[in-house]
Amino acid sequence: MLGKIARKLRILGFDTIYMLDTEDRKILDLLIQTKRILLTSDKELFYRAKKHNCHSIFINKNTEIENLVTIFSNLEIKFIDTKINCYRCSICNTKLKTVEDPNTIKNEVHQKVFENNAIFYRCYRCNKLYWSGSHIKNISLLIEKINKIL
Numbered sequence: 001m002l003g004k005i006a007r008k009l010r011i012l013g014f015d016t017i018y019m020l021d022t023e024d025r026k027i028l029d030l031l032i033q034t035k036r037i038l039l040t041s042d043k044e045l046f047y048r049a050k051k052h053n054c055h056s057i058f059i060n061k062n063t064e065i066e067n068l069v070t071i072f073s074n075l076e077i078k079f080i081d082t083k084i085n086c087y088r089c090s091i092c093n094t095k096l097k098t099v100e101d102p103n104t105i106k107n108e109v110h111q112k113v114f115e116n117n118a119i120f121y122r123c124y125r126c127n128k129l130y131w132s133g134s135h136i137k138n139i140s141l142l143i144e145k146i147n148k149i150l
């Protein structure tokens with residue numbers, strides 16, 4: 001659940017680190033050093049972070065939409081732009097860059113995808129290509145629903 005949420009947050013432009021199987025101490029050190037916000041479903045870690053005055057959000061709802069609403073409400077975000085500009089790589093969190101000449105990536109995507117999209121983005125760290133495909137459209141629809149609740 002949190003991995004999926006992390007990927008969505010990155011697509012929405014939030015600088016998001018996803019740490020799996022990491023010692024609590026390491027996570028707490030990172031929080032204290034960087035003033036990042038902790039999203040966790042681990043109650044013990046949540047309270048430990050609070051004790052260190054770290055901004056922490058406890059994620060315990062059953063659905064992704066409820067958990068995203070919890071996060072945005074906690075951050076006092078009242079509106080998320082549904083026009084998603086592919087800011088960050090959903091895999092590695094690196095800021096994406098627009099591919100200046102789409103012809104250079106023509107052979108890397110299906111012909112239909114190439115024909116139906118004018119703008120492509122690339123992560124220059126892991127080389128993944130992004131475009132405003134059905135995945136992004138589904139996230140926009142999810143955000144529309146979330147905006148109605150916020």
Ligand SMILES: [Zn+2]
Nearest residue numbers: 089092123126
């Ligand atoms: Zn990447």
